[in-house]
Amino acid sequence: MKTRFTIAGATIVALLISMFALIQPAQAATGFHVEDGRLYDANNNEFVMRGVSHPHAWYPGETDSFAGIKSHGANTVRVVLSSGHQWTRNDAADVADVVSLCKANRLICVLEVHDTTGYGESDAAATLDQAVDYWIDIRDALVGQEDYVLVNIGNEPYGNDEATYSSWASDTSDAINRLRDAGFDHTIVADAPNWGQDWSFTMRDNAAGVFASDPDRNTVFSIHMYGVFDTASEVNGYLNAFVDAGLPIMVGEFGHDHSDGDPDEDTIMSTARSLGVGYIGWSWSGNSGGVEYLDMVDDFNADSLTSWGERIFNGPDGIGETAEEASVYDGAPGPDPTDPPDPTDPPAQGGCTAEYSIVGQWQDGFQGKVTVTAGDSAISGWEVTWTFPGGQSISSAWNASVAGSGSAATAANVGYNGTLGAGASTEFGFIGSGSAATPSEVTCTAD
Template identity: 60%
Template sequence: MRTRFIAAGAAVIALLMSVIATTQSAQAATGLHVSGTKILEANGNQFIMRGTSHAHTWYPAQTGSFADIKSLGANTVRVVLSGGRWTANSASDVSAVITRCVQNRLICVLENHDTTGYGEQGGAYTLDQAVDYWIGLKSVLTGHENHVVINIGNEPYGNNNPSAWTSATKNAISRMRAAGFQHMLMVDAPNWGQDWQFVMRDNAASVFDGDPQKNTVFSIHMYGVFDTAAEITAYLQAFQTAGLPLVIGEFGDMHSDGNPDEDTIMAQAQSRGVGYLGWSWSGNGGGVEYLDQVTNFNVGQLTSWGQRLFNGANGIKATAKEATIYSGPTASPSASPSASPSASPSPSPSPSPSASPSPSPSPSPSPSGGAKGCTATYQVTNQWGGGFQGEVTVKAGSSAISGWTVTWTYANGQTITQVWNATVTSSGSSVTAKNVSYNGSLGAGASTSFGFLGSWNGANAAPAANCTAN
């Protein structure tokens, strides 16, 4: 597996003019765009991604993660979405995600996770199906070319028939452009993203040339295949020699298929001006919980991997620069406000808490109440005609707790229809929520959250929530 891997003259003039026009069109980008090996903003400033991935599709209630990721210095967040392999993320939900990115001054890399391990993992979607999903979202993506990169499909081939990646990727890019997408596109490598057979490396030039806008960036995922400095530097150098743009779209400090050399990955990325995105913020399962960067989505509880990524040498805090569209002197106007790692040559586990798509958000924190030991904060994260999505954050006090119960009373006849990360019972307008097995124990000052969908009619005032530690 580890292979080291007069009429004639007029016609000529017309042809030249056509080529020039095409080239100018490709370069006259309205948003994030490629120039040689670099990613540039619309104003011409270089942008180097520094950030992490957030498993939104499995944890839609963790809306605070965007602000938390930003608070640690990131300039980019890669957001996991699904078009149906898991609970589908709707257009309104994706619009809400973009809103949170813009509000938190982050570049938003949106990725479709459905394609993970196609050809090797059961249930995986094709790149064609991923493009269908993006076309269905076009109305909410158009106009965000300055803020959004579309990662067409996560790790779109496993180790079976990876050579098919080239034609499938070219076709996906062509369909995206034919549909009118002006965004920078990102394409992941086959071999579960790690390209150990060098299919992406050796065919990247033809794939890039197949994009009429010449605005595609390539993404390599570095886990156990990249466990030596020589392998890392050789792969990065191949793209720089070819003059093609590359980002490290995922990497970790450990993995079951080998121990990636994260020190070299980060040092080489910094010295070469290559973007990197760690995997992943929180919520990993299936034996790779060690890839969590914070414990239980709590920004105050960085893991050793989180400390390394955000605060270590060549880390995010020391090297990330915010996109100038948000802060720079020549920034363009910003738009109106708006886990399973797929990380190895073997199939990735897929945590799948019960969740629902979240329509467009308008956070409105409610007053928090609390009894001894913990406090609870209720907020409406999304609201639409007749329905809403809510989230309650539970925080331990000055001492650790082993369980919690949150209660509140609705004043406007609201009802809860679905819940995740808690057990909820209702009696009339009174609601009682209790922890589930994995989120009851909280250290002093630690927090967790649960989410729910509900219905409303006429009014939807946020009630005060009270928390009791068990």
């Protein structure tokens, strides 16, 4: 159901700010954590999600999708899971595999239970309490993954029935505290009611209290933007209410069209960029029931973008233009820019250099990373070439346009990372087939 609304003014914002001011500092976090309304990774670097949802619960065989999503520049994937109440249950072993796929493709994993969708209106929907039962049951697959995984308690946990969505705040607080008591130290993501769109402002008006109820102060709120958010004022008003109050907010789902109206995707993306708010588009592929137009690629083919896929990945304020990979995949915080140069480092040269490294390997496959660095003058484009020593080949790549012929590989910049200032660097990555290997020579040429 679509209900029109306007954003309340300074009164609501002032109330939220005053409530937030009472919140005590968070406990020390072991992975992702919230500080002053922003999300930080385990290296204490701010992280802004730029990703898409993948319907793993309904298409568990489409595991190549993780590499495909990464190949278009995403830094996050929101993975649909089922607790078994509405669809086939994803057990702990399957969830552990999903986490491994996220890590192999250098993606941050937002895992969500989809069975709660529309509780109160959908007879088959699970409660938040039942979703927590599921998380506790698969806990062993998630403990120790706090650097890479966020736990989205339940998707769109209430419909539009006021008798049920009015308990969103107390139920969400109870769910968060049950997870904390069970030993979950992850950042928790809480979806809005009203099929995720919060037209009743139940989440907006109660978010500060729910945040304060989390003993770790490590909860992020998620709004889904479809037909309710079809004007710039509605998008801007809602997101700014949270940012002004110092409360963490993300756009957990949105599309370019929907059965309940025409969301303003351009404003959603531009406002998220200007405010430093994360967004996750719906969805990679496999949509049905009349919303097939929300597929970003045709039939899970990463090389066949739809118009929606072109928009979200390659359009203004899109994923390709704005995503930054989580620093946890670098293995350590970046160097202090005030440190003096290491005298053993080779002198900077004109053109560019490329450093090749292996960052992960498994049977018959591996993940590589290449860091491209401009020399003593700026460059406007680059190309890296190498030859694999043992017949290896590249199956997918991200942040570069990669081609291969036999064992020879060529990687060129994409539109957003070709221009580098003197001494500046960028990275691209790839998934390789065969045993992990480092070429004897890697060559970089620059424009």
